[in-house]
Amino acid sequence: MSKLILLQTALALPNPDIEALIEGRMIAAMPRMFLNPGRTFALYPADNSNMPLMKPKQMSLFSESGQLELPLVLLDKVSIKAWARCELCQMVNEPESLEALSRLTVWKTEALQQILQQRPFIFVAYLRVYLLPQPLEMSVHPSGNFVPLPKSLNVTDSTPVLSESIFAKRRQKLEKLEPPEHPELEELQSALVHLSTTNPKAKQLEAEIKMFLGWSSDKPVKPIKPDLSWINTIAALGNRTKELDTNKSNYQAGTDFEIVVRDSLEFLGFTIDYAHKGGAGGLDLLCSKPYPLVGECKAGKKIPNDTAVQLLNLGTLRLQDKETLAKATKLIIGPGVPTPQLMDAAKVHGMAIMNPETLEKLVKLQSTYPNSVDLFKLKEYLKPGQSDDEVAKYIEQVEQEIKVRSHVLFILKKYHENSGSEQASVDALSGAYSMSNPPKKLSREELHEMLVELSSPLTGYAGRIKGESLGRDRFYFLRDLPLDD
Numbered sequence: 001m002s003k004l005i006l007l008q009t010a011l012a013l014p015n016p017d018i019e020a021l022i023e024g025r026m027i028a029a030m031p032r033m034f035l036n037p038g039r040t041f042a043l044y045p046a047d048n049s050n051m052p053l054m055k056p057k058q059m060s061l062f063s064e065s066g067q068l069e070l071p072l073v074l075l076d077k078v079s080i081k082a083w084a085r086c087e088l089c090q091m092v093n094e095p096e097s098l099e100a101l102s103r104l105t106v107w108k109t110e111a112l113q114q115i116l117q118q119r120p121f122i123f124v125a126y127l128r129v130y131l132l133p134q135p136l137e138m139s140v141h142p143s144g145n146f147v148p149l150p151k152s153l154n155v156t157d158s159t160p161v162l163s164e165s166i167f168a169k170r171r172q173k174l175e176k177l178e179p180p181e182h183p184e185l186e187e188l189q190s191a192l193v194h195l196s197t198t199n200p201k202a203k204q205l206e207a208e209i210k211m212f213l214g215w216s217s218d219k220p221v222k223p224i225k226p227d228l229s230w231i232n233t234i235a236a237l238g239n240r241t242k243e244l245d246t247n248k249s250n251y252q253a254g255t256d257f258e259i260v261v262r263d264s265l266e267f268l269g270f271t272i273d274y275a276h277k278g279g280a281g282g283l284d285l286l287c288s289k290p291y292p293l294v295g296e297c298k299a300g301k302k303i304p305n306d307t308a309v310q311l312l313n314l315g316t317l318r319l320q321d322k323e324t325l326a327k328a329t330k331l332i333i334g335p336g337v338p339t340p341q342l343m344d345a346a347k348v349h350g351m352a353i354m355n356p357e358t359l360e361k362l363v364k365l366q367s368t369y370p371n372s373v374d375l376f377k378l379k380e381y382l383k384p385g386q387s388d389d390e391v392a393k394y395i396e397q398v399e400q401e402i403k404v405r406s407h408v409l410f411i412l413k414k415y416h417e418n419s420g421s422e423q424a425s426v427d428a429l430s431g432a433y434s435m436s437n438p439p440k441k442l443s444r445e446e447l448h449e450m451l452v453e454l455s456s457p458l459t460g461y462a463g464r465i466k467g468e469s470l471g472r473d474r475f476y477f478l479r480d481l482p483l484d485d
Helices: 015-023 095-103 109-118 164-175 183-196 200-213 229-245 251-268 306-319 322-327 340-349 356-368 375-381 388-419 426-434 444-454
Strands: 004-014 040-046 077-092 122-139 146-156 285-289 293-297 329-333 351-354 462-465 474-477
Touching: 004 015, 004 077, 015 040, 015 077, 015 122, 040 122, 040 146, 077 095, 077 164, 095 109, 109 122, 122 146, 122 164, 164 388, 183 200, 229 251, 229 356, 251 285, 251 293, 251 356, 293 306, 306 322, 306 329, 306 340, 329 340, 340 351, 351 356, 351 388, 356 388, 375 388, 388 426, 388 444, 388 474, 426 444, 444 462
Parallel strands: 004 040, 293 329, 329 351
Antiparallel strands: 004 146, 040 077, 077 122, 285 293, 462 474
């Protein structure tokens, strides 16, 4: 249960330090005075005039001129985004400790050495940072250790930057001044910050590295995707073709629909024969892999019987083999209502009929959860005749399987946080899973199989330390599998 905290003051820190704390890059600050553990305060971004001393470590991947410019406090307002609780405050005065402290923070060793030349001690405060629900703007205040807030703030500890277990692990490492586990990844993450504002792939990689390093443990990252707005037009383009039978001049609508259907099938994983682009007298759809598929896109308010005849004739001409055509998947896609004669022909010749809305749902599923559509399993649901209800069952089945896997990862993550253990056995997880009101019951063996799948290098949601038997395998959480809202 979250606690209610009353804030009346703010600790003044250099803005880059606060940004690093909010991003989870570090958990420490260097106040000018000793902070009592348990003390709470907002984080006030102070003037950056001392940035030559305090700016983040220069990364070797960038020259000085290419380093990220740090935002300064401008005009007469500052924005407070977070608050913190002091968990521990230590005094450091050994020069040999400064290099180790530098490796665990954003501070340069040279900067720490300069501070120690000016003061007898460096105060290092361990801060548990929480985000405010809304930033608070306030007037710039004269410099000092603490700044009074313009009004008291009631906040809760429900939005920590780092989970309790991750913070405890980072705190232990900082107390002992142990070196970072992955300094190369930390350097790469800092380098990617410079590229992430203009490069979506760099932004996604930078976010996933932060998740791996434990710098953003409770913020599931959804993949940053290219522009896929065309997916939302599939059904609309199909419905536009309903008017083709009364408006013969609207030929472009039919062409646009054929194009988006081919794009959709390719997005699902089919290999399209682009040497054959349909048109008058041509076969609309021809896919060679992972299995042969021939299809017709049909405009109008009704799908007549001659659609089946056309598909059989053009398919035979294209494949030049009736036996190959008989084995191929045959698909008719259109917004209209199939006539009774077409339904009979479709059942006799094994033709599936699908409306554009169903195709759009399939493509959206593939977009939200890449590679979730198994084309061979989908083939089993392309039943002769109207297939929309069967395909809807397949979509629901895939979404349910994803939901189960997301829940398994949630249980694994919570096990780490509640137990403090970095690894979990199948037996421990099986008990926790069964007590969690899961979306589906899983046997011990089924749970193990799913954990192995999630810890595959190609999925990377969990990690696995392989034992001599099922019961000796150990698993650990890597990243969330967020569900589509």
